[in-house]
Amino acid sequence: MILIYWQITPSLHAGPIWYEYQSEAKVCNSKWWQSLLFIDNWFENGCYNFAWYIPAEIQLSLLGITLLWVYLKNNKAGAALLIVLFLATWILTLTISAPFPASLDSTLSSTTITYFKSTYSHMPFYLLGIINGYLGHHQRMKEILEKLTHNKIFRVLGIVIGIVIISVIVIRPSVWES
DSSP states (O other), X not given: OHHIIIIIGGGGOOSTTHHHHHHHHHTHHHHHHHHHTTOXXXXXXXXXXXXXXXXXXXXXXXXXXXXXXXXXXXXXHHHHHHHHHHHHHHHHHXXXXXXXXXXXXXXXXXXXXXXXXXXXXXXXXXXXXXXXXXXXXXXXHHHHHHHHHTOHHHXXXXXXXXXXXXXXXXXXXXXXXO
């Protein structure tokens, strides 16, 4: 994909905004190695900024494989590491994202875009998925969750907690201060 974007596509030029593409593609001449190592989301101007999520997903997948390896070697250490990493990245993400604007519009600053493209801003949600897989893996936990999901109070509580979490995400403290 990098090779096509960098070397072949410039030969197919046409269109009213072609000059923008040409300037973006020229970045690949000096920063192709970042894309090859899947770390270009860590830098301000990468080879193909529109695909920042590919390196982020690769990095999170490698983290997940590492956590699984630690868990297979020592269950308690793996679970503890997962929980500590989840809480640390959640606190980090909330702390760093607080001053950013709540709406995603075309006037975002470069700092906001750099934060959004970072791996750690997506890590809590990825780790939450791993935690859910860990809980679902254990038979005892499956039985407890099955009993809880048939409990009407638990379902209503889950809906209320979900609405509160979504509200906190959508209406952030930085908006309330305005």
